[in-house]
Amino acid sequence: MARLIVMGGGVSGHTAATFAKKWLGSEHEVVVVTPNSQWNWIPSNIWVGVGQMTKEDVVFPLAPVYEKAGIDYRQAKAVSIHPEGKADSDKPYITIEYTGQGKAGQTEEITYDYLINATGPKLNFDATPGLGDGNGQLGEHTVSVCTADHAMHANLELKQIFEKAKTQKQKILVGTGHGMCTCQGAAFEYIFNIEHEAKKAGVRDNLEIKWISNESFLGDFGMGGLHMKVGGYVVSSKLFAESLFAERDVPWLIGAHVNKVEAGKVHYELLDGTTGEEEFDFAMLIPPFAGVGLKAYDKAGEDITGKLFAPNGFMKVDADYSGKPYEEWKASDWPRTYQNPDYKNIFAAGIAFAPPHLISKPMTSVNGTPINPTPPRTGMPAGIIGKAVAHSVCDLIKEGENAHLHEASMAEMGAACVASAGKGVFDGTAAAMTVYPVVPDFEKYPGTGRDTDYTFGEIGLAGHWIKHILHHMFIYKAKLNPGWTLIPE
């Protein structure tokens, strides 16, 4: 019997663990280590943040699902990886620290034959003074929609702003809280859902709503933007993003590195080197992501964290990390199998793998401050990568170490994305988009880097319906209800 440990129970980890258990059956063991007791459909958190959904609508308990699937569930955080075992044993193992199941604070060693790191990101609030509380958590000056609890808190704060806006002007600031953030899409959805709800509440005229982000142009989204065929033209997402902001009367401040947050005020530096301040009554700023801080040790107990992980804490896989200049970037730099180059029984999936470089063109302010979106690896790509990695591990277990590894390069896969711009069965809208491939391939598609036959976007009620259906469909799938494998990632 072989044992696979999956660290992380988010989109990628949950997908990997559930498919691996289905394919391996009872002959082999699948262990999931995640500090969370609940699974969260994160894309719907923005609706919790405007009071259109409750926390219970976007989460469900993991334990019964894993019990049904026959997966050994440990509510714990992974602390360290020991890929060579220890002095008296060659068996690789990880150490975990329980966060629940009546064993909070207890530590344990679990040996493995294969390991999938799908730990997702650490929400690095403390990267920006004042954005965090100094202990790694969200600070007191701004709100977040990164977790369901954060989104609930955001909604409570927002409701107070709406109440005040009935009699006085209020200012709302939404965007990114650091120059190296990703996940602009969540902030994009949140700002337009706030705008939509403000209109419904009759307080829009008293609200100044402003966007601040590290993108060098609106519509970059960490993917260098995208080009779409519309009305006989091939046009940049910049034009469509700017159009939506102008239509909804939301001014923007872009190329901004937020370097300090105080009560009611952010300080920022722009790409042209100028600095400034922006006041607010309510602000939702996405934090930058980092690895979760896993450590790694060799057989002698020496620290080999730098061997397994990139400096940002994400795990090294089969990507080109040579650090070559932007002009030499290629689609083939991106990983295909997500196997660690030094330890062949370790894989990383979803946000946990270290990207070889940015997707957007790197930008630095005239003062030398890097200000650019980092690559998104959430949603559909995270699910597809998790499934491919699980497939590889299952084949390695069943067929031996020479088994073919499954591939899921972000430079060869597309992604469908639906960004809500307001919730409502008949008055809601969302931008429905597809990109193919996620990482542009300028050798295969000179010009835009993508296949414009499969890259499109449009905004409308249909997009909202699709986002709402996806909410129910993916929660149904994650609960492993009948037919779950038929729903694509």
Add this chain to the structure above:
Amino acid sequence: MKQEEVNFAKSDAFNLTMIPSAFARKLRTCVIFQLFRFLVINIKMLVVVSKSH
């Protein structure tokens, strides 16, 4: 002034982009038109999903 043209005057940045007309905005929430777009978008997404697995 037409309602959709009001925002052009609010800033230079707004002035240099495009803003949908009242007709285009109406289509965005026109149930019959959006039912048709729902089918089209789903087909397009399924094609991209199938190419990515």
